[in-house]
Amino acid sequence: MSALPPIDPDIRHATTLPGRFYRDPAIYDLLRERLLVPSWHWIGHATELAAEHVRPFELLPGSLDEPLMLLRDAAGDLSCLSNVCTHRASIVVNEAGPCRALRCGYHGRRFELDGRFKHMPAFEGAVDFPRPEDDLKRLETGSVCNALFSSLAPGSSFDEWSAPLQPLLERLPQADFQFDKSRAATYEVDAHWALYVDNFLEGFHIPYVHPQLAQALVDDDYENQLFPSGSLQVGVARPGDTAFEPQHRIAGEERPVAAYYYWLTPTTMFNFYPWGLSVNVVEPLGMQKTRVHFKPYVWRPELLDTGAGGNLDLVQTEDEDVVEKVQRGLKSRLYPGGRFSPSKEPGVHHFHRMLADLLH
Ligand code: FES
Ligand SMILES: [Fe+2]
Known part of the structure; x- marks a missing residue:
């Protein structure tokens, strides 16, 4: 039977998804039907x-x-x-x-x-x-900044799904974002798609896995916000590094924001940088294989190659390496599941709760 026990809503008590979540073909198939079918997915550009x-x-x-x-x-x-x-x-x-x-x-x-x-x-x-x-x-x-989305059988309206983005979108000139094919990229990762998402949902690993990116972000100011359809992590720039202008930050934000990292369930990431938006499209290819597309929508080309969004290929390569190590680790018969950092991993906890609830 593929049912999983629910995950404790109190992160201080909760344990992560068990290893069998990532190994059980019945769970994989069930999630395809219950999660991927009713969800919104990237399909192209509103301008094409x-x-x-x-x-x-x-x-x-x-x-x-x-x-x-x-x-x-x-x-x-x-x-x-x-x-x-x-x-x-x-x-x-x-x-x-x-x-x-x-x-x-x-x-x-x-x-x-x-x-x-x-x-x-x-x-x-x-x-x-x-x-x-x-x-x-x-x-x-x-659409969001000219990235286009659709759904086979929407479990929620597009507006509900994309609601977490709205406070930022209302500060940005969405029509000016243009897809830049020359900067698009596709990667294949030897790991379950949910591990790629897990890794995206915490900045905890940045100082350990991404030394160069860590130079651009202030570690202590990195924060998580949770929404019914996803989450937001705000990366704050070090003094003097590339940041959003005050009028392009979410209203009330005083800090020099280097990046707004949104995840919307289940497989789409919206990474807003001062140069524009990189949409990560995650395509499950099997229990141990995932394809990831980076779709860049450029708004201020003069800021490309700077700040937290300056070298996405390096960051991706570093993420792939660590996610593939987790995939190998989850084959272990000795790993019963782990615990969450209450301050650093609320996004992962939120995602695991969603998955466990779907399989309950
Ligand atoms: S399948 Fe299209 S006309 Fe017959
Ligand atoms: Fe990372």
């Missing part, structure tokens, strides 16, 4: 695609593998649609490019660019046809 162009893609390749397409119609409206024909499930769009009409190549079913059923050959005589189910399903979307 010219009018009457389409891009097919899979949502979370390696775990959900859901065929979708992003499409902009003649009026300029962007839609995220199912890319699975409502007849016998062939893929409708196979290549990115211009798109004036949607027509399935298997038996010729046609759809409007907003997904509505248009025509099907040889269906005269079919009763109760077409039904709403014969339209291509259209997914809700939402």
Whole structure:
């Protein structure tokens, strides 16, 4: 049985998830259905695609593998649609490019660019046809600084999910953030996706694992805030180092903030630096393999390569090394689960409670 005991809400008493959480295929599969399916995921950019162009893609390749397409119609409206024909499930769009009409190549079913059923050959005589189910399903979307998100079956609205970001977003010119393909990166980590998230959720390890990053941040001021859909860690710059201007910090913040590190459940990180936003997209590929994309949305290019967001590749390499060591350690039959630092690990505790509650 895959159920886990709940985790004590009092961090001073709580223990971490047990090792079997990371090893049990039934738990892995259950989380895919209960956590990944109803969640919001990065799908692209609000600014991509010219009018009457389409891009097919899979949502979370390696775990959900859901065929979708992003499409902009003649009026300029962007839609995220199912890319699975409502007849016998062939893929409708196979290549990115211009798109004036949607027509399935298997038996010729046609759809409007907003997904509505248009025509099907040889269906005269079919009763109760077409039904709403014969339209291509259209997914809700939402954006943050031009990063675009969607969900197969939203367990919460986009606004609820992204609410923790709002106090910062209202201080930033979201429309000016531009995706910079030349700085995007993809990594593969030999570890369970939840270990990658665990590591993100605490700055406790920064002085030990990231000596260069530690030079940019004031250790004692690093703080955690918890929300129903995620958490925020605020990194404060050392005097003289790159920091957000006062008018671009969350209202009331007096300190020179070097980075706002948000995590929104389950697999998206929003790292705001004075130069812009790096979205970390975490893709589970199996119990011991995870792909991580860094999607940079640049707002002030002159600040790239400075401060806490100056060398993300180095920080990632250091994180990968330590996360892969934890993956190896969790194979141990001698490790029963650990305890949390009440001051440094409330974010990890919050995440473990969410996971245990889903599996209870
Ligand atoms: S599967 Fe698309 S028309 Fe038959
Ligand atoms: Fe790290």
